[in-house]
Amino acid sequence: MATAEQIKSLLKSHADHDDGRFYSVALQVAAKEARQGHHKLASDIKSLVERSQKANKIGLTSSKPTPLVKQPKGDLKGLLELTPTSVRRNELVLSADIQERLEQVLIEQRQKDRLAKYGLSARRKLLFTGAPGTGKTMSAAVLATELKLPLYTVVLDNLITRFMGETAAKLRLIFDHIKQTRAVYLFDEFDAIGSQRSSRNDVGEIRRVLNSFLLFVEQDSSESIVLAATNHPELLDKALYRRFDDIIQFEKPGKEQIRMLVQNRLAMLDIASLSWNQITASAKGLSSAEVTRACEDAAKEAVLYHDTKLSTDLILKAIERRKTGNQK
Numbered sequence: 001m002a003t004a005e006q007i008k009s010l011l012k013s014h015a016d017h018d019d020g021r022f023y024s025v026a027l028q029v030a031a032k033e034a035r036q037g038h039h040k041l042a043s044d045i046k047s048l049v050e051r052s053q054k055a056n057k058i059g060l061t062s063s064k065p066t067p068l069v070k071q072p073k074g075d076l077k078g079l080l081e082l083t084p085t086s087v088r089r090n091e092l093v094l095s096a097d098i099q100e101r102l103e104q105v106l107i108e109q110r111q112k113d114r115l116a117k118y119g120l121s122a123r124r125k126l127l128f129t130g131a132p133g134t135g136k137t138m139s140a141a142v143l144a145t146e147l148k149l150p151l152y153t154v155v156l157d158n159l160i161t162r163f164m165g166e167t168a169a170k171l172r173l174i175f176d177h178i179k180q181t182r183a184v185y186l187f188d189e190f191d192a193i194g195s196q197r198s199s200r201n202d203v204g205e206i207r208r209v210l211n212s213f214l215l216f217v218e219q220d221s222s223e224s225i226v227l228a229a230t231n232h233p234e235l236l237d238k239a240l241y242r243r244f245d246d247i248i249q250f251e252k253p254g255k256e257q258i259r260m261l262v263q264n265r266l267a268m269l270d271i272a273s274l275s276w277n278q279i280t281a282s283a284k285g286l287s288s289a290e291v292t293r294a295c296e297d298a299a300k301e302a303v304l305y306h307d308t309k310l311s312t313d314l315i316l317k318a319i320e321r322r323k324t325g326n327q328k
């Protein structure tokens with residue numbers, strides 16, 4: 001029989017329209033039945049899940065491309081990339097404070113017309129800062145999915161050229177698109193350019209490009225959502241911060257978030273007897289991306305070598321491996 005937790009989880013994913021989680025919990029129930037020797041029931045549940053996934057064309061990791069919106073062509077080709085999104089809000093694990101801030105964006109965006117009647121504008125220009133793998137890019141995807149808007153990522157390598165005038169002209173093209181097509185626009189990983197160029201002593205140039213971008217952001221009064229993400233907020237001129245409606249600082253996960261990340265990622269296996277204190281203590285200091293990857297490593301090992309039996313030790317081992325990987 002499914003446990004009370006699993007039944008609650010099934011109901012919750014149904015209420016949240018979270019098909020991915022629903023199927024993954026259902027498979028967890030099937031795995032449990034199989035372990036108890038109820039093979040017929042386990043295989044019935046599995047084939048029901050597979051049939052229903054096929055019907056909905058949703059796999060656990062499938063990404064649904066955004067319909068009707070096309071990849072930019074002409075001058076914008078190579079500058080803006082339409083990015084498929086399928087990630088949902090409840091897959092994202094964040095501290096209550098950051099979650100509330102993102103929630104606020106959704107609430108205001110959904111009621112933007114009501115706000116406009118009173119001369120108020122919904123927040124739409126955000127700066128995401130924080131260490132790698134803490135959910136900045138993922139949050140951009142969640143905002144787009146939740147608002148049912150396409151997500152465009154700006155390809156910074158192609159935007160930045162040696163000639164400032166040319167870069168500004170390209171930025172203008174992008175901001176024209178932002179005005180014409182309501183969508184979520186992500187200027188991702190400024191820091192990547194920063195580090196690439198810094199080897200050639202070009203930090204000054206990056207600063208100029210960033211500042212020029214921020215001027216465009218200030219002038220933009222469109223209905224699109226403009227996001228900038230960086231690992232190095234110190235490269236930005238502090239005076240320019242006020243051009244954003246909100247600055248969200250992403251953080252590495254705390255104990256509670258580590259537990260949720262592990263539960264989310266390993267929902268397809270039996271996690272009832274894990275020692276959470278040990279796991280959360282050991283994963284402290286890892287980013288959410290690293291915790292997620294450690295879970296994937298542990299899950300693979302459980303499936304391939306331990307008859308799908310997951311243990312605290314397997315997870316601890318995977319976490320340690322991620323940690324030593326970091327030091328290299």
Ligand SMILES: Nc1ncnc2c1ncn2[C@@H]1O[C@H](COP(=O)(O)OP(=O)(O)OP(=O)(O)O)[C@@H](O)[C@H]1O
Nearest residue numbers: 091092093131132133134135136137138288289292
């Ligand atoms: N807060 C989070 N909740 C759930 N999963 C997360 C979170 N942060 C990261 N992940 C996992 O790690 C992957 C990478 O995260 P993401 O690309 O959002 O990090 P980032 O903050 O944009 O990092 P970078 O600064 O390197 O661009 C995600 O696809 C997801 O699987």
Ligand SMILES: [Mg+2]
Nearest residue numbers: 136137188189
């Ligand atoms: Mg990112």
